[in-house]
Amino acid sequence: MLTDLEHIRLTDRPLIVCDVDDVVLQFATPFQAFLETRGHRLLPRSFKLTGNIINGSDESVIEAPAVRALINEFFVEQERWQTPFADAVDSLHALGKQADLVFLTAMPPQHAEVRRRLLDQLTLTFPMIATEEAKGPMVAALHDARPLPVAFVDDMVHNLHSVGDHVPDCLLIYLPPPLDIFQFAPTPQPGVRRVETWPQALDVIRSHFGG
Numbered sequence: 123m124l125t126d127l128e129h130i131r132l133t134d135r136p137l138i139v140c141d142v143d144d145v146v147l148q149f150a151t152p153f154q155a156f157l158e159t160r161g162h163r164l165l166p167r168s169f170k171l172t173g174n175i176i177n178g179s180d181e182s183v184i185e186a187p188a189v190r191a192l193i194n195e196f197f198v199e200q201e202r203w204q205t206p207f208a209d210a211v212d213s214l215h216a217l218g219k220q221a222d223l224v225f226l227t228a229m230p231p232q233h234a235e236v237r238r239r240l241l242d243q244l245t246l247t248f249p250m251i252a253t254e255e256a257k258g259p260m261v262a263a264l265h266d267a268r269p270l271p272v273a274f275v276d277d278m279v280h281n282l283h284s285v286g287d288h289v290p291d292c293l294l295i296y297l298p299p300p301l302d303i304f305q306f307a308p309t310p311q312p313g314v315r316r317v318e319t320w321p322q323a324l325d326v327i328r329s330h331f332g333g
């Protein structure tokens with residue numbers, strides 16, 4: 123199943139667990155374009171979707187259930203909307219030569235098949251888990267305290283903290299996309315390494331792995 127750990131087979135190499143939305147595939151930018159096709163707009167006034175999506179005609183706020191429905195529709199149509207960030211695909215292939223790479227993508231499980239197909243189309247055939255469970259326990263179960271280096275890459279501070287709490291020896295890499303709305307994102311705790319680009323992430327991961 124694409125929604126659990128059972129199908130993942132690790133080798134005796136270091137492990138990199140990597141988020142997908144707004145780390146590998148663009149999310150916020152195409153989601154805004156998608157909203158416009160529905161007559162809505164996203165106002166960059168705080169770091170959340172719910173409360174900041176408004177109806178373009180009367181400026182009323184779209185309520186939480188309707189926001190969830192919009193995100194679901196977007197994920198159904200993700201192959202039409204989502205493209206990778208510059209350098210992400212090449213960087214992941216470079217890392218995949220020296221480490222096991224696993225995508226840990228937070229989305230309702232019904233979208234796992236489409237997400238898998240989109241990643242495959244982009245040559246990103248690394249294993250993937252699609253789940254809405256907390257990322258820390260997932261990475262802990264995957265890594266299983268093996269005596270090998272482990273790294274985690276995400277654009278959401280709460281995910282980085284979750285993994286830090288459950289996998290103390292994990293290198294935590296914060297890679298926020300270059301978007302205005304991330305100016306409102308919370309600041310990560312000390313111990314989380316912030317980078318601005320995939321090539322920087324590559325350098326930091328490689329030096330952590332000792333190569």
Ligand SMILES: [Mg+2]
Pocket residue numbers: 141142143144145276277278
């Ligand atoms: Mg993300």
